[in-house]
Amino acid sequence: MKYLIVGLGNIGPEYACTRHNIGFMIADELVKQQEGTFTNTRLAYYAEIGFKGRKLHVIKPTTYMNLSGKAVNYYMQELRIPLENVLVIVDDLALPLGKLRLKLQGSSAGHNGLKSIEGLCGGQGYPRLRFGISDNFPKGRQVDYVLAPFDKDELPELPGLIDKSTELIKSFVTVGPAKTMTAFNQ
Numbered sequence: 001m002k003y004l005i006v007g008l009g010n011i012g013p014e015y016a017c018t019r020h021n022i023g024f025m026i027a028d029e030l031v032k033q034q035e036g037t038f039t040n041t042r043l044a045y046y047a048e049i050g051f052k053g054r055k056l057h058v059i060k061p062t063t064y065m066n067l068s069g070k071a072v073n074y075y076m077q078e079l080r081i082p083l084e085n086v087l088v089i090v091d092d093l094a095l096p097l098g099k100l101r102l103k104l105q106g107s108s109a110g111h112n113g114l115k116s117i118e119g120l121c122g123g124q125g126y127p128r129l130r131f132g133i134s135d136n137f138p139k140g141r142q143v144d145y146v147l148a149p150f151d152k153d154e155l156p157e158l159p160g161l162i163d164k165s166t167e168l169i170k171s172f173v174t175v176g177p178a179k180t181m182t183a184f185n186q
Helices: 019-033 065-079 112-121 142-146 155-174 177-184
Strands: 002-007 039-041 044-051 054-061 086-092 100-103 128-132
Touching (some): 002 019, 002 065, 019 054, 019 086, 019 142, 044 155, 065 086, 065 112, 086 155, 100 155, 128 155, 155 177
């Protein structure tokens, strides 16, 4: 079995530790745990790792968030990975900080990265790991909020939340989405 794991984010040091880049951070940790490394290839940073007999192709699109679908579509076609074996890791304003929600399909909920994937990869029927970043921002300041670093009081929690996210991904590829949702969706 092979899977495409997609961490969403924006490239560049100015975005490195921002809320919008939690997908990149989780992808980095997953690859590090399996002693893999990323290489800069076509449309993405790419790593190939193994976990319990599964092959995981992990990408961090270099297309910027709003064009993520280009990279996802390219790797789906290139690696011949069906949509149900694509797992997209994305930040979610509608969830409290660190709350994880695995969904097998759904709308983009206004998220431009997910909109791009929907438009280029065949609709809304792909799994996604939604990582809660909360919605603690004044009206009209959403963009500033998601592109800002995590607050100092949030930082100590982050490593544990990222580890929990990697455990969810490993569960998804080994025991499947139904058991993973039961175990991780609270």
